[in-house]
Amino acid sequence: MNQRVDATPSPGEEPTPQAQGATLDLARLFEEHNASLVQLLRAKLRSDQEARDVAQEAYVRLLQLDRIGTVSYLRSYLFRTALNIATDRLRSTTVRNAAHRDPIFDPGVNELSPDRAALAEDELRVVAIALESLPPKPRYAFLLHRFADLDLDEVAERLGVTERMVRNYVLRALLCCRAALSDARKKTDGGAGGT
Amino acid sequence: MSTEGEFTSDLLEEAADWFLRVRTARPDSEVHVAWLAWIEASPAHRAAFSEIQETWDVVGHVDSPPWPRPEELVSQTRAPRLKWVALAAGLIVVVIAPLFSHYDVVGWVSGSGRTHGRIATRLGEEQSAVLPDGSRIELGGLTAVRLQFTPERRLVIADEGEVFYKVERDPARPFVVQAGPVSVTAIGTAFSIRREGGAVGVVVTEGSVNVESSTGVVQTAAYDSVGAVRVSAGERVRFDHGRLASNVESVHTELAAVWRRGQLRFENEPLQVVVASLNRYSKKQIVLGDLELQNLRFTGTVFDDSVDDWLKGVQVVFPVTLNESEPDRVILQRRE
Numbered sequence: 001m002n003q004r005v006d007a008t009p010s011p012g013e014e015p016t017p018q019a020q021g022a023t024l025d026l027a028r029l030f031e032e033h034n035a036s037l038v039q040l041l042r043a044k045l046r047s048d049q050e051a052r053d054v055a056q057e058a059y060v061r062l063l064q065l066d067r068i069g070t071v072s073y074l075r076s077y078l079f080r081t082a083l084n085i086a087t088d089r090l091r092s093t094t095v096r097n098a099a100h101r102d103p104i105f106d107p108g109v110n111e112l113s114p115d116r117a118a119l120a121e122d123e124l125r126v127v128a129i130a131l132e133s134l135p136p137k138p139r140y141a142f143l144l145h146r147f148a149d150l151d152l153d154e155v156a157e158r159l160g161v162t163e164r165m166v167r168n169y170v171l172r173a174l175l176c177c178r179a180a181l182s183d184a185r186k187k188t189d190g191g192a193g194g195t
Numbered sequence: 196m197s198t199e200g201e202f203t204s205d206l207l208e209e210a211a212d213w214f215l216r217v218r219t220a221r222p223d224s225e226v227h228v229a230w231l232a233w234i235e236a237s238p239a240h241r242a243a244f245s246e247i248q249e250t251w252d253v254v255g256h257v258d259s260p261p262w263p264r265p266e267e268l269v270s271q272t273r274a275p276r277l278k279w280v281a282l283a284a285g286l287i288v289v290v291i292a293p294l295f296s297h298y299d300v301v302g303w304v305s306g307s308g309r310t311h312g313r314i315a316t317r318l319g320e321e322q323s324a325v326l327p328d329g330s331r332i333e334l335g336g337l338t339a340v341r342l343q344f345t346p347e348r349r350l351v352i353a354d355e356g357e358v359f360y361k362v363e364r365d366p367a368r369p370f371v372v373q374a375g376p377v378s379v380t381a382i383g384t385a386f387s388i389r390r391e392g393g394a395v396g397v398v399v400t401e402g403s404v405n406v407e408s409s410t411g412v413v414q415t416a417a418y419d420s421v422g423a424v425r426v427s428a429g430e431r432v433r434f435d436h437g438r439l440a441s442n443v444e445s446v447h448t449e450l451a452a453v454w455r456r457g458q459l460r461f462e463n464e465p466l467q468v469v470v471a472s473l474n475r476y477s478k479k480q481i482v483l484g485d486l487e488l489q490n491l492r493f494t495g496t497v498f499d500d501s502v503d504d505w506l507k508g509v510q511v512v513f514p515v516t517l518n519e520s521e522p523d524r525v526i527l528q529r530r531e
Binding site for chain 2 (some may be wrong): 013033034035036039040041043044075078079083084086087109120123124127128131137139143146151152162164165167168170171174176177178181
């Protein structure tokens with residue numbers, strides 16, 4: 001980026017050095033942490049697309065700031081802005097879906113790539129079996145959090161256990177599903193040779 | 196080749212833990228900063244986190260999730276589990292109880308910058324307290340500290356257990372913790388100290404501290420330091436077998452903070468230390484039946500209200516079996 005500016009010096013159009021420096025800082029910051037930011041947003045939101053949209057929106061908001069501070073300040077500002085946008089979006093979709101939420105037909109959810117789609121049916125069966133193998137309470141806690149969009153504290157209240165316990169349940173359930181998936185894929189890869 | 200199965204279960208558990216934490220954290224929470232440091236620390240972290248995300252996504256596609264029937268939720272809970280849950284609920288009540296109602300302060304004499312007192316917790320209990328200078332301390336189970344504050348320095352004598360310190364900045368009046376053979380000096384910072392007899396571990400979460408060891412077994416005011424080491428945020432130093440480790444290790448940034456939320460997190464800790472820690476929460480005391488087991492290294496998270504689960508797990512991870520022939524203790528024995 002610097003090189004291009006040097007190669008075509010056109011003083012009339014060049015932004016002020018400070019503003020240019022700040023924009024470069026911001027661009028570099030975004031480049032450096034964008035993958036992490038999207039990954040973080042993805043954990044909260046329903047699709048990759050939505051996560052990327054929010055990251056971009058946050059970036060644009062930062063570009064509009066009059067004064068841009070230090071890089072470390074910028075980074076936390078970028079993340080906080082993005083998370084605020086994500087929270088707002090989440091709130092509105094939750095309200096929209098509250099009446100009858102069926103994640104299967106939620107268009108935002110379908111992020112499977114074509115080759116994955118072929119495997120998906122087997123995998124879903126594997127995951128369903130893994131879920132069934134869980135004791136009732138952990139299973140209930142996990143399903144409430146995953147499918148009913150209840151926060152961990154709400155699940156805790158519903159089950160009459162501590163939030164910490166619920167966190168533990170959900171964690172175990174998630175790891176159990178992951179282990180089942182991993183086993184299933186190992187078998188599939190063994191047959192197909194894998195890539 | 197597929198990358199499945201290349202992750203250790205510890206790493207996956209850590210990733211899943213982070214996943215839930217960032218999912219549920221508020222936008223202005225510090226969790227995200229800590230998470231960013233973690234995810235960018237290693238490609239393996241990022242990959243493990245993606246695995247968990249992917250699992251979460253796949254699960255979301257399950258057509259008719261197996262909701263438990265109402266009667267399953269009532270009848271299948273085992274009695275011992277109920278007891279543990281009750282204990283957990285008790286812990287919460289204790290934690291939110293008014294600060295000064297629960298710990299015993301012996302001879303808390305304040306005046307002209309001088310304070311003497313003692314704070315202690317019982318088995319399975321956690322406590323937090325605000326000290327006269329505004330510093331905050333949080334005590335794990337079965338832990339005791341004594342305060343000796345003078346206008347010149349703020350001295351805390353850590354008798355046993357685990358304590359997290361959030362020190363109010365005051366350069367004119369250093370904050371000193373004496374934990375047996377080790378003395379830690381801070382000005383304004385946050386750190387935790389885990390002391391199990393002669394073994395002491397210091398983990399710093401904010402700022403930095405000076406850790407010194409003293410030669411003598413008996414503590415005197417003018418101890419003769421044989422070594423001092425500076426420990427910064429995200430680092431840990433250990434004292435064991437009569438000497439201070441010369442190398443400072445870097446640890447999970449939130450390591451020190453996690454146990455305060457009812458989890459005991461261990462990173463490459465000797466089994467001896469892990470067991471001593473768990474015994475601060477478990478009614479059944481865990482005993483190592485074999486000296487050789489002491490130095491097995493354990494990494495993982497234990498919830499203080501599910502020590503039973505840990506005991507089950509430990510038999511899978513290590514070559515040990517449980518001997519439960521005695522009513523109030525569990526002996527870990529080497530598996531033949």
